[in-house]
Amino acid sequence: MSPQQAQAALEADEAEALYAPRVRVYSARVRGPFRRAKWAILIACLSIYYVLPWIRWDRGPNAPNQAVLLDIWNERFWFFNLEFWPNEIYYLTGLLIAAAVSLFLVTSVLGRVWCGYTCPQTVWTDLFMFVERRLEGDRNARLRQDAGPLTLELAARKMAKHTIWLAIAFWTGGAWIMYFVNAPNAVRAFWGGYASTEVYLFTGIFTLTTYLLAGWAREQVCMYMCPWPRFQSAMLDEQSITTTYQAWRGEPRGKLKTKEVHGDCIDCGACAHACPTGVDIREGIQLGCINCGLCIDACNTIMEKIGRPKWLITWDTLADQAAKAAGKHQPFRFWRLRTMIYATLLVVAGIAMATAVTTRPGIKLVALHDRAPLFLRISDGSFRNGYTVKVSNKSLQPVVFELHTTKLPGATLTVAEENRPAELQRLTVGPDQVGTFRILVGAMLTPGQMGSTPFDFVLKDTTSGETATYRAYFLSPAPR
């Protein structure tokens, strides 16, 4: 085989490889309004994340005093003045629907701004990149150092970087746990060595994932792991505002100091170097673009320097770009069919959620009929049916409830353990609890009532006056 043939075979092999080495992204420091917006949003998001579990909220003696607490062990979920029980999980469904539709609406109007500004992967990656730049220098310095030999000084810098990354990751993992346990107690227990295995395990898991995803995986998460970029194209259309290279203005690109006449793009590469995911925006909208606008800041800086108009890379719609290329202008249209649908869904979901949460009852009554026996006859000829009655007291005080029946004349209620028949029974349920009572209903039936007779259990909260009814059936032998 000649050297040429060998070279050709090697190239063919390379081209046919099913796996490719990762191209590392060395993103450069950028200054400008979008960079500042990213910092502001980063600080806001991280502040909320780290501080929220520490906010105290006085709910009285029978409830935790943490404003936001997902108490899985006790099956109670606290959000400031709202408390949710596990059976109200459908509020979470409503919230997720509202969140998904909001994301669709924002994406159809502003592209992937969620990805570029607020996604946790972006926020933590941005923070980790900041640490990296402070310790190892900007893009060019890092490129040069990584290509050269590993000096003692560089190793020390890298060690410091990983230590800080791990510290941030640990803080992140620790903060995550605070949402599920009482924060001050958890910190004391953690450092005292007596926290639960779950606390140590999940702190470890989230420390590790934060460190790996924000320090090492970075844009690989967006490109290969995240499903959202895969179907974002279904939300976008030619009226969506996205980060756009104005090719009609920039092309043909050429170096600044050439004699030929060319467009505004001087092919300096600043936009590609600034990109945190390593894409070249001049190739158009693509999977890797998270719509953060850092390339706009980078390009504007260059344009200012060389005295050309700013906004060669800008926020614009595909429709407007097509019009501008033809010397016209296409104003932005917010209201399209898809934005109308998304906005309508959002309003409907929001109103439904708000109504459901504000009007939800403070008490709940359920009565389950005994499966065996369906009924029992008593020596005087009357009948008795047994029910398991569950009374939910969602208030934070013990409540005395009054239970009686309607539509079943002369019916008596007996609490099974007590054997004291009465028309009305008083049941006490502790704060924030479900009381379970076995209630026996006795009734002397007329021949016309034999078989299955519907009636209502009526429950009254003697503290608030709130009532709840439950439709039940009184069973006896069917008339023959």
Added chain:
Amino acid sequence: MATNPDVDPVTGRTTTGHEWDGLRELNTPLPNWWFYTFMATIVFALGMFVLMPAIPLWGTHTTGLLGYSPRAQVDRAVANIAAQRAVFMDRIAALSFDDIRKDPELLTMAQNAGRITFGINCQPCHGPGGEGRIGYPALGDDVWLWGGTVAQIQQTITHGIRSTDDPDTHQSQMPAFGKDGVLKPDQIQQVADYVMTLYGTPVAGANPAPGAQIFADNCAPCHGDKGQGNRDVGAAPLASHIHLYPGTRDEVVAQVTNPHHGVMPAWGKKLDPATIKSLTLYVHALGGGE
């Protein structure tokens, strides 16, 4: 390089070489870390093969170096639960019924233990909800042959009814008025007409007066002058709408002629006192407790 047959002429990209009906798959290389992660999972799986129970053999299996055994875990969990339960059962054994009732947590434990015990031991005769069957009394109604207080229920469960192996068992025997010739057949027919009036379903056209006299002479000593029954001897109340045997006239005739005598085991031989106490509380709460 233009002649490379694996290059797609439209996109200029190489293909994987896979072809289906003329459609060829473009090569979109995965990052190496993806491939290495896949390899790592294989290594992990091989490690698990060695460490954990994995390969089934005839009647047994490899146990793995970690010695993990779900069966042993279950044994430990059962022992753990038994230890936790023992604390409650000891307290139930030591406390009086009234004191158990004052402790809601202990009462709930006793009710649950009673429910489970009932399901295993009592349900075959008395039914899953204590509703009874013909010949086996319902436990949720207000009729008791031997008494419905917790003490009486505990006594009945512990020593049984007509149990051959317990001297403290409930003993009584209704005479076989017909078989032994105490009453003549037409007298039995007359007393049956009277008993049907006590049942609240008198036979149309029948004269209960002769039967009433026979009842007063022969039956009232045990069943009471008004048919109210007598718990000291386990005599069933007859002035009632519910009966241990079908409430028909034929059944009354049969019972007077040659009576059934129900039996119940002495559970004290089989169950420990704390379990019987729990069972007593459960039965008492079925609806008939006094």
